[in-house]
Amino acid sequence: GQTIILMEGIYYFESGIRIERGINGTEENPIRLIADPEAKTRPVIDFKHMGNGLTLGGNWWYLYGFDVTNSYDGNKGIQVSGNNNVLDQINTYYNGNTGIQISRYHVADLTIDQWPANNLILNCSSWGNADSGFEDADGFAAKLTCGDGNVFDGCVAYHNADDGWDLYAK
Numbered sequence: 001g002q003t004i005i006l007m008e009g010i011y012y013f014e015s016g017i018r019i020e021r022g023i024n025g026t027e028e029n030p031i032r033l034i035a036d037p038e039a040k041t042r043p044v045i046d047f048k049h050m051g052n053g054l055t056l057g058g059n060w061w062y063l064y065g066f067d068v069t070n071s072y073d074g075n076k077g078i079q080v081s082g083n084n085n086v087l088d089q090i091n092t093y094y095n096g097n098t099g100i101q102i103s104r105y106h107v108a109d110l111t112i113d114q115w116p117a118n119n120l121i122l123n124c125s126s127w128g129n130a131d132s133g134f135e136d137a138d139g140f141a142a143k144l145t146c147g148d149g150n151v152f153d154g155c156v157a158y159h160n161a162d163d164g165w166d167l168y169a170k
Contacts, residue, residue, distance in 0.1 A: 001029030006066050008039035016052030016075070017045070021082065021105060025060035030086075035065030042091070047071045053095060055079045057105045064088045071095040073132045081105035081116050083147075088122045092129065098138040099126030099160070104145035117147030123154040130161035137161040143168040 002025075025031035035043050043066040047053060053071035056063075059082045068077040068090065077095035080087065080102045092099030104115050126139035139157025142150050143166050157164035 001025060001031070003032040003034065005034060005036050006043035006045075007036050008041045008043055010044045010046050012046050012048055014048060014050045016047070016071075017054045018052075019054075019056050019058045019061070019082075021057040023058040024082075025058070025062075027060060027084065030060040030062045031058065032062045032064070033066075034062070042067055044069060047095075049073070049096065051075075053077050053079065055081060055105075056085060057081045059083045059085065061085045062088065063090055065090070067091040067093070068099075069094050071097065073097075074136070076101045077126070077129065079103060080119050080121075082119075083116055084118045086120045086122060087124055090124045092124070092126045095129045095137070097129065097131050097136055098141045098166070099129045099157070100124060101138070101141040101143075102146045102150050103141070103143065109145065112147050115145050115147040116150065118149035119151070121150075121152045121155055124152075125156045127158045127160065134161040138163045138166040140164070141166040141168075
């Protein structure tokens with residue numbers, strides 16, 4: 001039930017942010033990573049084209065009101081790999097691969113019961129994401145290794161190198 005508030009400003013990272021499996025909220029008390037409600041501008045997490053982006057392996061998280069940008073080439077802005085998470089009004093742009101992707105946490109997660117399920121991506125925008133080959137970066141993706149019950153609602157994707165939406169094999 002912890003709340004983490006991001007104050008307005010730009011947060012620079014030279015490596016990725018990884019919320020490990022097991023760092024979980026609950027249905028009644030999700031862990032909240034949210035923009036300061038008093039802020040005049042949105043907080044920005046900027047990986048300076050060096051970091052791997054943000055990987056969410058935990059369950060029952062609520063992310064709200066901030067931007068993620070400039071992940072390293074071939075790396076997603078945000079990878080959702082846990083269950084029962086909500087991303088609400090998150091912007092992802094100029095990342096080195098897909099802006100927001102729902103997919104497995106580890107390569108060794110081979111069965112569907114290990115894949116992310118029941119996540120809600122709500123009113124998010126994703127634009128300008130491009131890998132160096134201009135062939136893989138989507139705005140949003142839920143493909144190959146994701147479970148059931150994942151929903152995108154009210155989201156907008158534009159000007160991404162590959163697809164706005166990639167739901168391959170789903």
